[in-house]
Amino acid sequence: MITKVRNIACALCATFAFTGCDGFLEILPMNEVVLENYWTEKGDVVSVLNSCYETLETEDCLVRMGVWGEMRSDNLKIGTNVPNEINEILKENLLPSNSMCSWARFYEAINRCNIVCHYAPQVQEIDPNYTESEMKANIAEATAIRALCYFYLIRTFRDVPYTTTPSIDDSQTYIIPATPFDVVIDTLITDLERVQYDAVRRYYLDDSYSAYHNSSKITRTAIHALLADLYLWKGDWDNSIKYCDLVLDFKRQQYEEMLDREGNVNDIALFGDIPMILDKPEGEVLCGHSYDEIFGKGNSFESIFELYFATNQQQSNKWVDDYYGNARGEMNGRLTVPDFLRKDVAQGTNEVFKKTDARAYSTTEMDNSTYFIRKYVHYDVDFTTQNINTEKDLKFEVTYSSGNPNWIIYRLTDMMLIKAEALIQKGPEYYTEAFMLINYVNKRANDVTTTSRGDTLKLKDYTESKVQMEELLLAERQREFMFEGKRWFDLVRIARRDGNNNRLVTLATRKYIENINAIKIKLANPDIIYFPYAKSELKVNPLLKQNPAYGHDEDSELTTK
Numbered sequence: 328m329i330t331k332v333r334n335i336a337c338a339l340c341a342t343f344a345f346t347g348c349d350g351f352l353e354i355l356p357m358n359e360v361v362l363e364n365y366w367t368e369k370g371d372v373v374s375v376l377n378s379c380y381e382t383l384e385t386e387d388c389l390v391r392m393g394v395w396g397e398m399r400s401d402n403l404k405i406g407t408n409v410p411n412e413i414n415e416i417l418k419e420n421l422l423p424s425n426s427m428c429s430w431a432r433f434y435e436a437i438n439r440c441n442i443v444c445h446y447a448p449q450v451q452e453i454d455p456n457y458t459e460s461e462m463k464a465n466i467a468e469a470t471a472i473r474a475l476c477y478f479y480l481i482r483t484f485r486d487v488p489y490t491t492t493p494s495i496d497d498s499q500t501y502i503i504p505a506t507p508f509d510v511v512i513d514t515l516i517t518d519l520e521r522v523q524y525d526a527v528r529r530y531y532l533d534d535s536y537s538a539y540h541n542s543s544k545i546t547r548t549a550i551h552a553l554l555a556d557l558y559l560w561k562g563d564w565d566n567s568i569k570y571c572d573l574v575l576d577f578k579r580q581q582y583e584e585m586l587d588r589e590g591n592v593n594d595i596a597l598f599g600d601i602p603m604i605l606d607k608p609e610g611e612v613l614c615g616h617s618y619d620e621i622f623g624k625g626n627s628f629e630s631i632f633e634l635y636f637a638t639n640q641q642q643s644n645k646w647v648d649d650y651y652g653n654a655r656g657e658m659n660g661r662l663t664v665p666d667f668l669r670k671d672v673a674q675g676t677n678e679v680f681k682k683t684d685a686r687a688y689s690t691t692e693m694d695n696s697t698y699f700i701r702k703y704v705h706y707d708v709d710f711t712t713q714n715i716n717t718e719k720d721l722k723f724e725v726t727y728s729s730g731n732p733n734w735i736i737y738r739l740t741d742m743m744l745i746k747a748e749a750l751i752q753k754g755p756e757y758y759t760e761a762f763m764l765i766n767y768v769n770k771r772a773n774d775v776t777t778t779s780r781g782d783t784l785k786l787k788d789y790t791e792s793k794v795q796m797e798e799l800l801l802a803e804r805q806r807e808f809m810f811e812g813k814r815w816f817d818l819v820r821i822a823r824r825d826g827n828n829n830r831l832v833t834l835a836t837r838k839y840i841e842n843i844n845a846i847k848i849k850l851a852n853p854d855i856i857y858f859p860y861a862k863s864e865l866k867v868n869p870l871l872k873q874n875p876a877y878g879h880d881e882d883s884e885l886t887t888k
Contacts, residue, residue, distance in 0.1 A: 482820075486506060516561065693718065705727065822853070
């Protein structure tokens with residue numbers, strides 16, 4: 328069934344041809360002959376809908392998810408054979424001529440979603456096999472994918488052109504001014520709340536495929552996760568918590584069903600009342616299991632939405648393959664890990680990770696004093712965190728991924744830490760509950776539940792002030808989601824909330840050795856935390872005004888030497 332879905336989508340993409348468009352205004356309308364003959368049955372809608380997923384999986388989209396959400400943060404530094412455009416971003420020398428400023432492929436996905444929403448009702452009227460509930464579910468999927476694309480765009484560029492009108496024929500023009508960030512957020516929330524209960528709640532299929540369908544397709548739970556995140560950025564704490572709880576309740580229900588069906592699940596346990604995959608299952612002596620399930624195999628119990636890459640599909644996960652690396656000996660990766668994040672963890676002197684934190688070892692690897700990123704690159708890891716004082720004490724064994732790893736957008740711990748962040752913002756009376764959620768994530772990583780170890784986090788150390796709780800939350804999010812395309816967005820969100828870039832500057836510059844003061848001065852500009860509009864976009868859209876941090880002579884100003 329997976330292969331069939333992929334083949335349909337690939338055939339459609341060949342028909343429509345991924346355009347080599349350079350900008351928002353150059354997204355080509357669909358051929359009129361196709362329009363006259365194509366939209367006649369349910370399969371036509373499903374095929375275009377599948378092509379929306381396929382567009383997100385293209386190199387152009389996937390690499391930008393990583394670059395936009397991670398590259399400027401304190402998680403990454405230069406590796407081997409780094410393209411100049413990436414090197415310039417790593418040096419905070421970001422110009423509108425940089426190809427990573429292009430958003431064309433995201434708008435291609437948005438246009439495909441708009442087309443689905445436009446034509447699905449017409450097809451439902453003429454195809455008796457296409458029910459109203461199926462049509463609404465398809466529109467809900469397309470609406471969510473569109474919202475996710477816009478969410479990436481506004482977190483990266485702040486204000487962006489916004490439309491839900493499909494580009495269908497050559498008579499339409501799209502010279503559209505940028506819509507303010509807050510207006511886009513509100514619109515996305517309204518759209519998702521309108522369609523959330525039209526989405527498929529769960530696919531009940533053969534077991535070998537159900538995991539894929541329920542976490543690599545948009546479901547009601549995925550929409551709830553996206554709503555929780557949108558409300559967090561909006562600053563509506565109660566609604567963010569509400570949607571986190573809906574997802575957490577769904578996962579509790581799944582866990583109860585597993586217990587009823589299987590009697591015992593030895594690799595999942597309750598942390599408080601939240602079921603999580605154990606890093607060291609009951610009866611086992613080695614750590615690494617949660618990594619294997621979540622990142623190695625993919626589509627795990629904890630997954631909410633992830634982009635699916637079949638081992639044998641032509642389109643690969645280019646972000647991981649090119650920038651993190653693949654099998655040993657083939658490529659070390661274009662990016663590496665700053666020393667302060669990883670050095671001497673096993674010795675117990677690292678300030679980010681405790682020596683018992685499995686996440687430090689499963690997601691990185693040392694080679695000649697350089698730490699390389701191995702999240703998604705490792706397929707299966709086994710090691711011990713008992714009685715270690717050096718890296719050799721880990722007794723580390725690894726199997727490398729031979730296929731295309733999935734790319735996770737949302738998983739269970741996202742909801743736990745989004746809820747914790749919202750609780751912190753609600754005030755001191757909620758600090759204890761927020762701490763518990765953060766601590767559950769930390770406990771799993773440090774194998775506290777299956778050993779005699781005590782918690783590595785202590786409540787009394789953090790609940791005296793809001794700043795302490797926020798710093799705890801940010802530190803745990805960094806450990807949990809390192810290299811997952813979220814860290815820079817986290818820093819931007821904090822800066823927006825603070826009304827200044829002070830914390831962002833302090834954290835983001837930890838990786839630098841040279842030009843630190845110049846970079847700090849540059850990053851203090853409140854506008855510069857967003858990417859510039861691409862030079863090509865400014866040429867074709869006179870209503871688009873450049874981010875003032877990047878000036879008018881975009882190829883010469885604000886460079887860092």
